[in-house]
Amino acid sequence: MSQSIPVLDLGPLQDGAPGALDRLGEELRRAFTEVGFYFVRNHGIPQSLLDDTFAAAERFHAQPLEAKLALRINEHNIGYMPMRGATTRVNAVGEVARPNANEAVFFKRNLPADHPDVVANVRFRGRNQWPAGLPGFREQVLAACDAFEGLGLRLLPIYARALGLPADHFAPFFAEPMYTLRMSHYPQQEPAAPENEYGIAPHVDTSFMTILAQNRIPGLSLRTQDGDWIDAPAPEGALLINGGMMLRRWTDNRFLATPHRVINRSGEERYAIPFFMDASYRAVMAPITADGSPGRMQPITYPDFMTGYQRANFHHAAEAAGEKVELQGA
Protein backbone atom coordinates (compact mmCIF):
# COMPACT_ATOMS: atom_id res chain seq x y z
CA MET A 1 0.00 0.00 0.00
CA SER A 2 2.71 2.47 0.93
CA GLN A 3 4.42 3.87 -2.14
CA SER A 4 6.84 5.99 -0.16
CA ILE A 5 9.83 5.18 1.98
CA PRO A 6 9.24 5.79 5.71
CA VAL A 7 11.55 8.09 7.66
CA LEU A 8 12.66 7.14 11.16
CA ASP A 9 13.94 9.99 13.31
CA LEU A 10 16.42 8.78 15.94
CA GLY A 11 16.46 12.19 17.68
CA PRO A 12 13.85 11.37 20.37
CA LEU A 13 15.67 8.12 21.21
CA GLN A 14 18.95 9.98 21.55
CA ASP A 15 17.25 12.52 23.83
CA GLY A 16 15.77 9.78 25.98
CA ALA A 17 12.16 10.79 25.22
CA PRO A 18 9.66 8.51 26.96
CA GLY A 19 8.22 5.82 24.68
CA ALA A 20 10.67 6.67 21.86
CA LEU A 21 12.02 3.13 21.50
CA ASP A 22 8.58 1.54 21.29
CA ARG A 23 7.39 4.14 18.80
CA LEU A 24 10.42 3.58 16.58
CA GLY A 25 9.94 -0.19 16.91
CA GLU A 26 6.41 0.16 15.56
CA GLU A 27 7.61 2.40 12.70
CA LEU A 28 10.32 -0.11 11.85
CA ARG A 29 7.86 -3.01 11.92
CA ARG A 30 5.68 -1.16 9.42
CA ALA A 31 8.68 -0.26 7.26
CA PHE A 32 9.80 -3.89 7.06
CA THR A 33 6.36 -5.36 6.49
CA GLU A 34 5.28 -2.81 3.85
CA VAL A 35 8.38 -1.47 2.07
CA GLY A 36 11.64 -3.11 3.17
CA PHE A 37 13.52 0.22 3.12
CA TYR A 38 13.57 3.22 5.46
CA PHE A 39 15.48 6.46 5.91
CA VAL A 40 17.08 7.43 9.21
CA ARG A 41 17.47 11.01 10.34
CA ASN A 42 19.54 12.18 13.30
CA HIS A 43 21.58 9.03 12.83
CA GLY A 44 24.62 10.49 14.59
CA ILE A 45 27.15 10.11 11.73
CA PRO A 46 28.61 13.55 10.95
CA GLN A 47 28.06 14.73 7.38
CA SER A 48 31.75 15.70 7.25
CA LEU A 49 32.73 12.07 7.81
CA LEU A 50 30.43 10.97 4.98
CA ASP A 51 31.76 13.71 2.68
CA ASP A 52 35.35 12.75 3.44
CA THR A 53 34.55 9.09 2.79
CA PHE A 54 33.04 9.93 -0.60
CA ALA A 55 36.16 11.96 -1.38
CA ALA A 56 38.24 8.90 -0.47
CA ALA A 57 36.10 6.70 -2.75
CA GLU A 58 36.64 9.13 -5.63
CA ARG A 59 40.39 9.16 -5.00
CA PHE A 60 40.44 5.39 -4.95
CA HIS A 61 38.64 4.99 -8.26
CA ALA A 62 40.66 7.80 -9.89
CA GLN A 63 43.83 5.70 -9.54
CA PRO A 64 45.31 4.03 -12.60
CA LEU A 65 43.70 0.68 -13.34
CA GLU A 66 46.92 -1.24 -12.57
CA ALA A 67 46.99 0.16 -9.02
CA LYS A 68 43.43 -1.04 -8.49
CA LEU A 69 44.00 -4.41 -10.15
CA ALA A 70 46.88 -5.02 -7.72
CA LEU A 71 44.13 -5.39 -5.10
CA ARG A 72 41.94 -7.75 -7.09
CA ILE A 73 38.97 -9.20 -5.17
CA ASN A 74 39.67 -12.50 -3.42
CA GLU A 75 37.73 -15.42 -1.90
CA HIS A 76 37.01 -13.35 1.21
CA ASN A 77 35.25 -10.84 -1.06
CA ILE A 78 37.86 -8.23 -0.11
CA GLY A 79 39.50 -6.03 -2.74
CA TYR A 80 38.78 -4.43 -6.10
CA MET A 81 36.17 -5.57 -8.60
CA PRO A 82 36.67 -4.01 -12.04
CA MET A 83 34.05 -2.32 -14.17
CA ARG A 84 31.67 -4.88 -15.64
CA GLY A 85 33.62 -7.46 -13.65
CA ALA A 86 30.58 -9.23 -12.24
CA THR A 87 27.10 -10.24 -13.25
CA THR A 88 24.13 -10.42 -10.91
CA ARG A 89 23.08 -14.01 -11.48
CA VAL A 90 20.29 -14.17 -8.98
CA ASN A 91 18.24 -11.64 -10.69
CA ALA A 92 15.31 -10.51 -8.61
CA VAL A 93 13.07 -10.05 -11.60
CA GLY A 94 14.16 -13.12 -13.50
CA GLU A 95 15.69 -11.40 -16.50
CA VAL A 96 19.13 -11.88 -17.95
CA ALA A 97 21.20 -8.79 -17.40
CA ARG A 98 24.58 -7.74 -18.75
CA PRO A 99 27.57 -7.39 -16.41
CA ASN A 100 27.01 -4.57 -13.93
CA ALA A 101 28.27 -1.16 -15.06
CA ASN A 102 30.10 -0.30 -11.88
CA GLU A 103 33.50 -0.81 -10.29
CA ALA A 104 33.79 -1.31 -6.57
CA VAL A 105 36.22 -1.95 -3.75
CA PHE A 106 35.32 -3.97 -0.66
CA PHE A 107 36.68 -3.81 2.89
CA LYS A 108 35.85 -5.86 5.94
CA ARG A 109 36.73 -5.58 9.63
CA ASN A 110 40.45 -4.84 9.77
CA LEU A 111 42.00 -7.98 11.22
CA PRO A 112 45.67 -8.20 12.29
CA ALA A 113 47.99 -10.74 10.64
CA ASP A 114 48.15 -12.81 13.83
CA HIS A 115 44.37 -13.05 14.30
CA PRO A 116 43.51 -16.78 14.69
CA ASP A 117 40.94 -16.60 11.85
CA VAL A 118 43.52 -14.98 9.55
CA VAL A 119 46.16 -17.55 10.46
CA ALA A 120 43.64 -20.36 9.80
CA ASN A 121 42.53 -18.70 6.53
CA VAL A 122 38.88 -18.74 7.63
CA ARG A 123 36.69 -17.68 4.72
CA PHE A 124 35.38 -14.08 4.88
CA ARG A 125 37.88 -13.37 7.68
CA GLY A 126 40.78 -12.27 5.51
CA ARG A 127 42.89 -9.15 5.81
CA ASN A 128 41.99 -5.95 4.03
CA GLN A 129 43.92 -4.98 0.91
CA TRP A 130 45.01 -1.34 1.06
CA PRO A 131 46.12 0.87 -1.85
CA ALA A 132 49.80 1.79 -1.73
CA GLY A 133 49.69 5.36 -2.99
CA LEU A 134 46.79 6.97 -1.13
CA PRO A 135 47.89 8.53 2.18
CA GLY A 136 45.05 8.79 4.69
CA PHE A 137 42.78 6.44 2.73
CA ARG A 138 43.03 3.55 5.16
CA GLU A 139 42.31 5.78 8.17
CA GLN A 140 39.26 7.22 6.41
CA VAL A 141 37.84 3.78 5.58
CA LEU A 142 38.43 2.58 9.14
CA ALA A 143 36.70 5.68 10.57
CA ALA A 144 33.73 5.12 8.25
CA CYS A 145 33.50 1.44 9.23
CA ASP A 146 33.51 2.36 12.92
CA ALA A 147 30.80 4.98 12.40
CA PHE A 148 28.53 2.68 10.36
CA GLU A 149 29.04 -0.20 12.77
CA GLY A 150 28.17 2.10 15.68
CA LEU A 151 24.96 3.16 13.96
CA GLY A 152 24.05 -0.44 13.12
CA LEU A 153 24.52 -1.45 16.75
CA ARG A 154 22.45 1.52 17.98
CA LEU A 155 19.60 0.42 15.72
CA LEU A 156 19.45 -3.16 17.04
CA PRO A 157 17.17 -2.35 20.03
CA ILE A 158 14.66 -0.91 17.53
CA TYR A 159 14.78 -4.15 15.53
CA ALA A 160 14.20 -6.10 18.73
CA ARG A 161 11.19 -3.97 19.69
CA ALA A 162 9.83 -4.23 16.14
CA LEU A 163 9.73 -8.00 16.68
CA GLY A 164 8.20 -7.71 20.15
CA LEU A 165 11.44 -8.75 21.87
CA PRO A 166 13.35 -7.18 24.78
CA ALA A 167 15.53 -4.28 23.62
CA ASP A 168 18.80 -6.13 24.26
CA HIS A 169 17.77 -9.30 22.41
CA PHE A 170 20.24 -8.96 19.54
CA ALA A 171 23.27 -7.84 21.58
CA PRO A 172 24.79 -11.33 22.11
CA PHE A 173 24.49 -12.09 18.37
CA PHE A 174 26.39 -8.93 17.42
CA ALA A 175 29.38 -9.14 19.78
CA GLU A 176 31.65 -8.76 16.71
CA PRO A 177 29.41 -8.13 13.71
CA MET A 178 30.49 -9.18 10.25
CA TYR A 179 30.51 -6.25 7.90
CA THR A 180 31.54 -5.15 4.43
CA LEU A 181 32.05 -1.57 3.32
CA ARG A 182 31.65 -1.22 -0.44
CA MET A 183 32.75 1.85 -2.39
CA SER A 184 30.98 1.78 -5.75
CA HIS A 185 31.57 3.99 -8.77
CA TYR A 186 28.86 4.05 -11.43
CA PRO A 187 30.00 5.80 -14.61
CA GLN A 188 27.42 7.58 -16.70
CA GLN A 189 25.56 5.08 -18.81
CA GLU A 190 25.10 6.07 -22.42
CA PRO A 191 21.55 7.10 -23.34
CA ALA A 192 21.84 4.44 -26.04
CA ALA A 193 22.95 1.70 -23.60
CA PRO A 194 20.89 -1.48 -23.90
CA GLU A 195 17.82 -1.85 -21.68
CA ASN A 196 19.32 -4.77 -19.78
CA GLU A 197 22.50 -2.93 -18.84
CA TYR A 198 22.32 -1.74 -15.24
CA GLY A 199 24.66 0.05 -12.88
CA ILE A 200 23.63 -2.83 -10.69
CA ALA A 201 20.97 -5.26 -11.86
CA PRO A 202 17.85 -5.93 -9.78
CA HIS A 203 18.87 -7.94 -6.73
CA VAL A 204 18.18 -8.61 -3.09
CA ASP A 205 21.04 -8.05 -0.64
CA THR A 206 22.26 -10.96 1.45
CA SER A 207 22.71 -8.80 4.56
CA PHE A 208 20.90 -8.45 7.86
CA MET A 209 21.17 -4.67 7.49
CA THR A 210 22.45 -2.47 4.65
CA ILE A 211 23.18 1.14 5.54
CA LEU A 212 23.52 3.13 2.34
CA ALA A 213 25.18 6.49 1.78
CA GLN A 214 24.68 7.90 -1.74
CA ASN A 215 26.22 10.97 -3.27
CA ARG A 216 23.76 13.48 -4.67
CA ILE A 217 23.34 11.63 -7.96
CA PRO A 218 20.10 9.65 -8.23
CA GLY A 219 19.87 6.22 -9.79
CA LEU A 220 18.67 3.78 -7.13
CA SER A 221 15.15 2.44 -7.29
CA LEU A 222 13.32 -0.27 -5.41
CA ARG A 223 10.47 -2.55 -6.31
CA THR A 224 7.39 -2.19 -4.18
CA GLN A 225 5.15 -5.05 -3.11
CA ASP A 226 2.83 -4.04 -5.95
CA GLY A 227 5.63 -4.55 -8.45
CA ASP A 228 6.24 -0.87 -9.25
CA TRP A 229 9.75 0.57 -9.30
CA ILE A 230 10.04 3.73 -7.20
CA ASP A 231 13.02 6.05 -6.86
CA ALA A 232 15.02 5.96 -3.66
CA PRO A 233 16.61 9.41 -3.60
CA ALA A 234 19.40 10.62 -1.39
CA PRO A 235 17.97 13.44 0.71
CA GLU A 236 20.37 15.64 2.66
CA GLY A 237 21.11 14.36 6.14
CA ALA A 238 19.41 10.98 5.76
CA LEU A 239 20.80 7.50 5.28
CA LEU A 240 18.85 4.75 3.58
CA ILE A 241 18.59 1.35 5.24
CA ASN A 242 17.24 -1.94 3.97
CA GLY A 243 17.26 -5.56 4.95
CA GLY A 244 18.43 -8.52 2.91
CA MET A 245 18.02 -12.28 2.87
CA MET A 246 19.59 -12.76 6.29
CA LEU A 247 17.03 -10.46 7.92
CA ARG A 248 14.18 -12.10 6.03
CA ARG A 249 15.33 -15.55 6.98
CA TRP A 250 16.06 -14.73 10.63
CA THR A 251 12.60 -13.16 11.03
CA ASP A 252 10.94 -16.24 9.54
CA ASN A 253 10.01 -14.28 6.41
CA ARG A 254 8.16 -11.66 8.43
CA PHE A 255 10.44 -8.82 7.29
CA LEU A 256 10.94 -7.97 3.64
CA ALA A 257 14.10 -8.20 1.59
CA THR A 258 13.15 -5.80 -1.19
CA PRO A 259 14.65 -5.95 -4.71
CA HIS A 260 16.46 -2.85 -5.89
CA ARG A 261 18.62 -1.73 -8.82
CA VAL A 262 20.74 1.16 -10.05
CA ILE A 263 20.56 2.84 -13.45
CA ASN A 264 22.79 5.88 -13.87
CA ARG A 265 21.58 7.92 -16.80
CA SER A 266 22.08 11.16 -14.87
CA GLY A 267 24.94 12.29 -17.09
CA GLU A 268 27.19 12.40 -14.00
CA GLU A 269 29.44 10.03 -12.11
CA ARG A 270 27.64 8.33 -9.27
CA TYR A 271 29.24 7.00 -6.08
CA ALA A 272 27.55 4.94 -3.40
CA ILE A 273 28.88 3.51 -0.15
CA PRO A 274 26.76 0.67 1.19
CA PHE A 275 27.72 -0.88 4.52
CA PHE A 276 26.45 -4.45 4.86
CA MET A 277 26.19 -5.61 8.46
CA ASP A 278 25.55 -9.10 9.76
CA ALA A 279 25.71 -11.03 13.01
CA SER A 280 29.01 -12.31 14.40
CA TYR A 281 30.71 -15.01 12.35
CA ARG A 282 29.77 -17.87 14.66
CA ALA A 283 26.37 -16.60 15.82
CA VAL A 284 23.58 -19.10 15.13
CA MET A 285 20.48 -17.45 13.72
CA ALA A 286 17.39 -19.50 14.54
CA PRO A 287 14.13 -18.20 13.07
CA ILE A 288 12.43 -15.61 15.27
CA THR A 289 8.81 -16.61 14.84
CA ALA A 290 5.71 -14.72 15.93
CA ASP A 291 4.49 -17.57 18.15
CA GLY A 292 7.82 -18.97 19.35
CA SER A 293 7.51 -22.11 17.18
CA PRO A 294 10.67 -23.42 15.45
CA GLY A 295 9.89 -21.79 12.11
CA ARG A 296 10.32 -22.94 8.52
CA MET A 297 14.04 -22.48 8.04
CA GLN A 298 16.98 -24.21 9.71
CA PRO A 299 19.14 -22.19 12.12
CA ILE A 300 22.18 -20.95 10.20
CA THR A 301 25.43 -19.01 10.58
CA TYR A 302 26.79 -16.26 8.33
CA PRO A 303 29.47 -18.43 6.66
CA ASP A 304 27.01 -21.28 6.08
CA PHE A 305 24.56 -18.94 4.45
CA MET A 306 27.11 -17.14 2.30
CA THR A 307 28.84 -20.25 1.02
CA GLY A 308 25.49 -21.93 0.32
CA TYR A 309 24.29 -18.82 -1.49
CA GLN A 310 27.38 -18.67 -3.62
CA ARG A 311 27.16 -22.34 -4.49
CA ALA A 312 23.50 -21.99 -5.45
CA ASN A 313 24.38 -19.14 -7.78
CA PHE A 314 27.40 -20.70 -9.30
CA HIS A 315 27.18 -21.26 -13.02
CA HIS A 316 29.84 -23.31 -14.71
CA ALA A 317 29.08 -21.52 -17.92
CA ALA A 318 29.82 -18.26 -16.16
CA GLU A 319 33.04 -19.63 -14.75
CA ALA A 320 34.14 -20.94 -18.13
CA ALA A 321 33.54 -17.49 -19.56
CA GLY A 322 35.73 -16.04 -16.79
CA GLU A 323 32.78 -14.23 -15.37
CA LYS A 324 32.53 -13.38 -11.70
CA VAL A 325 29.18 -13.82 -10.06
CA GLU A 326 28.35 -10.89 -7.83
CA LEU A 327 28.16 -11.77 -4.13
CA GLN A 328 25.71 -9.14 -2.93
CA GLY A 329 26.69 -7.78 0.42
CA ALA A 330 29.19 -10.44 1.43
Ligand SMILES: O=C(O)CCC(=O)C(=O)O
Ligand atom coordinates in the same frame (compact mmCIF):
# COMPACT_ATOMS: atom_id res chain seq x y z
O1 LIG B 1 24.32 2.14 -5.35
C1 LIG B 1 23.33 2.05 -4.64
O2 LIG B 1 22.66 3.04 -4.35
C2 LIG B 1 22.89 0.71 -4.12
C3 LIG B 1 23.87 -0.38 -4.37
C4 LIG B 1 23.41 -1.74 -3.97
O3 LIG B 1 22.25 -2.03 -4.01
C5 LIG B 1 24.39 -2.74 -3.52
O4 LIG B 1 25.61 -2.49 -3.63
O5 LIG B 1 23.95 -3.81 -3.05
Ligand SMILES: [Fe+2]
Ligand atom coordinates in the same frame (compact mmCIF):
# COMPACT_ATOMS: atom_id res chain seq x y z
FE1 LIG C 1 21.90 -3.83 -2.91
